[in-house]
Amino acid sequence: MADFALNDDQLQIQKWVHDFADQVIRPAAHEWDEREEFPHPIVQQAAEIGLYGWEFLMNAMSDTSGLTLPVAIEELFWGDAGIGMAIMGSALAAAGISGNGTPEQVMEWVPQCYGDAKKVQLGAFCVSEPDAGSDVSSLRTRAIYDEATDEWVLNGTKAWITNGGIADVHVVVAAVEPELKGRGQASFIVPPGTKGLSMGQKYKKHGIRASHTSEVVLDDCRIPGRCLLGGKEKLDAKLARARERGHSGEKQPAMSTFEATRPSVGAQALGIARAAYEFALDYSKERKTFGKPIVMHQAIAFKLANMATEIDASRLLIWRAAWMARNGGFKNGEGSMSKYKASEVAVRVTEDAIQILGGYGYTREYPVERWHRDAKIHTIFEGTSEIQQLVIARAISGLRIE
Numbered sequence: 001m002a003d004f005a006l007n008d009d010q011l012q013i014q015k016w017v018h019d020f021a022d023q024v025i026r027p028a029a030h031e032w033d034e035r036e037e038f039p040h041p042i043v044q045q046a047a048e049i050g051l052y053g054w055e056f057l058m059n060a061m062s063d064t065s066g067l068t069l070p071v072a073i074e075e076l077f078w079g080d081a082g083i084g085m086a087i088m089g090s091a092l093a094a095a096g097i098s099g100n101g102t103p104e105q106v107m108e109w110v111p112q113c114y115g116d117a118k119k120v121q122l123g124a125f126c127v128s129e130p131d132a133g134s135d136v137s138s139l140r141t142r143a144i145y146d147e148a149t150d151e152w153v154l155n156g157t158k159a160w161i162t163n164g165g166i167a168d169v170h171v172v173v174a175a176v177e178p179e180l181k182g183r184g185q186a187s188f189i190v191p192p193g194t195k196g197l198s199m200g201q202k203y204k205k206h207g208i209r210a211s212h213t214s215e216v217v218l219d220d221c222r223i224p225g226r227c228l229l230g231g232k233e234k235l236d237a238k239l240a241r242a243r244e245r246g247h248s249g250e251k252q253p254a255m256s257t258f259e260a261t262r263p264s265v266g267a268q269a270l271g272i273a274r275a276a277y278e279f280a281l282d283y284s285k286e287r288k289t290f291g292k293p294i295v296m297h298q299a300i301a302f303k304l305a306n307m308a309t310e311i312d313a314s315r316l317l318i319w320r321a322a323w324m325a326r327n328g329g330f331k332n333g334e335g336s337m338s339k340y341k342a343s344e345v346a347v348r349v350t351e352d353a354i355q356i357l358g359g360y361g362y363t364r365e366y367p368v369e370r371w372h373r374d375a376k377i378h379t380i381f382e383g384t385s386e387i388q389q390l391v392i393a394r395a396i397s398g399l400r401i402e
Contacts (some may be wrong), residue, residue, distance in 0.1 A: 002323040003065070004316075010068055013060075017072045020051060021079025029080035032210035033370055038166065039083050039210050040120070046087050047117045051076075054114045057091055061098075066322035070267035074315075077271030081374035082210030084268065089162040089211060090114055093123030095261055096171040100187045100229040109189055113169050121192075124167035126158040126216050137182035141218060143174035145232075150225040152188060154218040157200060160381070164214040165199020168192040172218065176235065183242040186235050189227040196221030207373035261382065262335035263321040266342035269378040270314050273346040276353035276371045277307045283357055300356055307349045314342040333388075333395035340388035343378035350375045 006014065024045055032039045046052035060069040077084040090113045097109050113123030132138040141156025154174055158164065170190040177184030190197055200215025228235060281304055284295035294300045321338040324330055350372035354361035361368045379385045393401045 002320065002327075004067070004319050004323075006067065006071065007065075010063075010065075010071055013068060014071050014075060017051065017075040018078070020046065020049065021075050021084075025076070025079030025083050029083060029210075029367070030364070030370070033080075033082055034209075036204065036209040038163075038212040039086050042083050043086055044117075044120055047115075047120050052087050052090075052114065052120065053116070054094065054111045057094055057114075058110070064326055066263075066324075066326035067319055070263055070270075070318050070322045073264055073267040074271040074274065077268045078275045079271075080210070081268065081272050081371070082208040084271070085162065085208050085211035088264075088268070090121075090123035090167070091264075092125040092162065092261060093167070093169060093171045096125045096173075096187055097189070097229060099260060101189075102229075102231060105189070105226075105229060109169060112192070113167075115168070121168040122163045122166060123169045123171065124161050124163040124165075124216065126161050126164065126170055126172045128160045129157060130159045139173065139175050139185060140178075141172065141174040142178070143172075143176050143186060143188060145176075145225075146222075149222075151222045152225065152228060154188065154190070154196070154221040154223065156218050158216040158218070160203070160213060161216045163212055164216040165197075165202075166212055166214075170197060170216060171229075172216075177239055177242075180239065180242050184239060187229040188223060189229065190218075190221060190223055191227065194221055194223060205377075207370070207375070207377055259330070259335055260325060262339040262388075263318050263325060265378065265382050266314065266318040266321070266338040269339075269342040269346035269375060270311065270318060272371050272375045272378075273307075273311050273314070273342070273349040276346075276350040276368055276375075277304070277311055279366075279368060279371075280304065280307070280353040280356040287357075294356070303352050303356065307352055310345045310349065314338070314345045317341050330395070333392035336383070336388040336391040336395075339378075339383065340385055340392070343375075344385060346375035346378055347372075 024042060028039065028042055043052055050056055060072060073088065076087060094110045094113050098106050112121060115121030129139055129141060141154065141158065144153045146153055154172060156174065169192060172188045172190055173185055174188060175184055176186050196219045198217045200217045202214040205213060225232060284300050284304060285293050287294050295304065317338040321334040324334050350368060353368040354372055357366060357368055360366050363369065390401060
């Protein structure tokens with residue numbers, strides 16, 4: 001049975017990340033949001049204390065309670081979502097490798113997504129395309145095997161890629177047999193310095209602006225056969241089953257990665273919501289109207305009560321999903337429930353925080369408008385709120401709801 005009482009190690013990690021977020025990230029958040037650039041100096045500092053690194057990620061992911069990673073992520077994004085995403089962005093690539101690769105590939109490539117304190121490296125997970133966002137079964141990026149050279153040749157354009165083009169290691173999901181749609185896809189490692197990979201347009205975003213997001217262009221990009229995650233024998237067997245039976249019974253490489261990371265994405269949104277709630281609560285105690293603090297007015301007090309309740313509900317869903325992911329898996333779309341709830345709550349809570357601050361909340365002098373901008377992406381990326389509802393509906397009904 002799940003026990004949501006944090007142990008001493010988890011409490012220590014929570015404080016460690018919170019202190020870094022409070023002392024390093026928050027003071028720099030406004031600057032990097034305005035610059036809309038990847039915050040290399042902050043990520044470097046995170047690497048120097050061991051917060052940005054594959055060892056921390058693997059230790060957190062090996063926690064049998066599942067709680068260490070969402071606890072750490074909440075504190076990180078409480079500091080700032082853009083910088084938090086810059087620090088956590090490589091984790092999606094690492095998850096893609098861990099979820100689809102052999103043990104040897106995991107040991108070889110996950111550390112290269114991070115580098116070390118002397119030389120920080122980045123990873124990027126490349127799935128979405130200009131015409132394939134939520135519908136990952138319609139990927140046009142192709143991977144063709146060249147038997148003569150034992151190489152895979154990749155061609156296509158990926159869109160909305162965190163760390164795209166600036167990463168050292170790109171994990172690319174591509175169609176091997178397009179007619180099989182999602183069942184005909186595989187994941188590939190594109191090693192550092194591979195010719196044919198380039199950065200397309202860099203997106204100018206509404207929020208999380210310190211996180212680098214761009215297109216990734218693959219033009220006759222040749223990679224060694226060993227860079228097929230899971231190996232060719234496993235892929236050939238999966239494709240054969242898909243051809244014979246019409247389905248392989250295996251999850252799509254992209255979807256298995258997103259499913260595993262949904263509680264973590266929920267924790268990102270939770271951190272933003274908590275930051276906005278705490279700021280609004282403090283402000284409401286100091287700001288006076290009609291001779292008393294505005295928190296004494298029911299209109300404000302009830303809004304804050306709802307914010308606190310929704311935040312706690314979101315955290316419980318996230319922790320339950322994180323625990324289930326490590327202890328038997330999801331039964332009724334619990335991972336999607338946690339991401340769906342927390343992302344929608346983050347948008348509402350940050351909007352309410354702006355309302356509580358009034359005109360001040362609408363200016364860049366105060367951080368709540370940035371938190372509102374940062375929150376919105378969580379209802380869109382790694383599965384929109386509508387996709388999460390679809391996953392939940394299918395899980396609870398057992399039917400292929402379209």
